[in-house]
Amino acid sequence: MEKIKIERNTSPKTKPDPTKLGFGTYFSDHMFVLNYDSEVGWHDPRIVPYGPFSIEPSAMVLHYAQEVFEGLKAYRRADGGVQLFRPQSNIRRMNESCLRMSIPTLDEDLFLEAMKQLVLLDIDWVPSEPDTSLYIRPFVFATEPHVGVHASRQYIFCIITSPVGAYYPEGMNPVKIFVENQDVRAVKGGTGFSKTGGNYAATLRAGEVAERLGYAQVLWLDGIHRKYIEEVGSMNVWFLLDDEVVTPPLGGSILPGITRASCIDILKYWGYTVSERLLSIDELLAASAAGSLKEAWGSGTAAVISPIGDILYGDKKITINSGKIGALTQKLYDFLTGIQWGRIDDPFGWILKLN
Numbered sequence: 001m002e003k004i005k006i007e008r009n010t011s012p013k014t015k016p017d018p019t020k021l022g023f024g025t026y027f028s029d030h031m032f033v034l035n036y037d038s039e040v041g042w043h044d045p046r047i048v049p050y051g052p053f054s055i056e057p058s059a060m061v062l063h064y065a066q067e068v069f070e071g072l073k074a075y076r077r078a079d080g081g082v083q084l085f086r087p088q089s090n091i092r093r094m095n096e097s098c099l100r101m102s103i104p105t106l107d108e109d110l111f112l113e114a115m116k117q118l119v120l121l122d123i124d125w126v127p128s129e130p131d132t133s134l135y136i137r138p139f140v141f142a143t144e145p146h147v148g149v150h151a152s153r154q155y156i157f158c159i160i161t162s163p164v165g166a167y168y169p170e171g172m173n174p175v176k177i178f179v180e181n182q183d184v185r186a187v188k189g190g191t192g193f194s195k196t197g198g199n200y201a202a203t204l205r206a207g208e209v210a211e212r213l214g215y216a217q218v219l220w221l222d223g224i225h226r227k228y229i230e231e232v233g234s235m236n237v238w239f240l241l242d243d244e245v246v247t248p249p250l251g252g253s254i255l256p257g258i259t260r261a262s263c264i265d266i267l268k269y270w271g272y273t274v275s276e277r278l279l280s281i282d283e284l285l286a287a288s289a290a291g292s293l294k295e296a297w298g299s300g301t302a303a304v305i306s307p308i309g310d311i312l313y314g315d316k317k318i319t320i321n322s323g324k325i326g327a328l329t330q331k332l333y334d335f336l337t338g339i340q341w342g343r344i345d346d347p348f349g350w351i352l353k354l355n
C-alpha cells in the first residue's frame, strides 16, 4: 500500500458551536485525495488542507455525472475515544457503486487507512455533544477533460468530513412524508442501488413540491407499477404492521442501506419477524384504516432512526401512532445509537475503535 503523505493545514478554522451543527454545513481542516489515471492507476494518496479543486470545464463529471459517494460517521465515546461504525460495509458498497458507474474500484485497505488517518488528524473535529458525530463523505468523480460519452480515464477520490447533529431539524420528532406519484426515482436495471449523485438529483423536484406542502421528505414508489413502496431518498423505510416488521426488499432500485442491514440484524436478535417484502401504498393505507399500522420509521447513516408521523398520498393523509414516536422505533434508536456511541456493548462486531 502506498504511504499517505500528510500536508498539515497551517490556518485551522474556528470550530462551529457544537449545539448548532445541523447537517452538512461545516467541514474540517483536512481532506484525503487520491488520483487516478488510466496509465498509472490510483496514485499519490495524500491528506491536504481542505480546499477547492481546480478542474477543467470539460471535466466529464460536469457533463455526464460519473460520480459515486458514501456516508458514514465517526462517534465520540464517553471516555473521549473515537470509533467508526461498519466502515468496511461502506467501502464495499462504494466499490459496488463504482462498478455500476464504470469507475475503477478502490483498494479497500488504502480506503480504510485513509479514513482512519484523516479522522485521527482532525480528531478535535469529532464533536461530543449528545447525538453529534463527524460525518465522513468519501466520493469519486470523473475529471478527464472530454465531452464524448464514454467512461473517464481520470478520476479524483476524495474524503471530506463534517461535524453534524440531527439530519432533520425535527430531531426525534416524527417527520412528515409526501408520497410522490408523478416522478420516479429509479427502476430495476438502473442505478437506484448505487450511491451516485444522479439518483439524488432526480429526487429534488419532488422534494421541493413536498417542502411547499410542509412535508420533510419524499416517499418513492416503484417505477413500473407506481404502487410498491421503495425508499425515502435519504433513508430506507420501515413499518410495524401488528407484530410484523416490514421493509421493502432490495431489488436493484433501492439503496442497500447499512443502517437498514443493521436494523434487520438487531430486530432478528430481539426475536422479531422481519419481512423484506413488497408493500403497496394501498396495503399501507388499508392497514392504517384497520388500525394495524402501529409505527413507521426511516433508517440511514445521516437520518439514523427517524420516526415517521404523517404520510400524504394524493388527497389521502394518514397519521401514525398519533404523530408520536413508537415504542419499537425508540427502542431501535436507543440500541443502535447505544452501539454507535459506545454506550452499550456491540454484540455484532460492528465497531472499529480508532483510539
Ligand code: COI
Pocket: 070, 071, 072, 233, 234, 235, 300, 301, 302, 303
Ligand atoms: C447518508 O445517510 O449517509 C446519506 O448518504 C443520505 C443523504 C445525506 C444523501
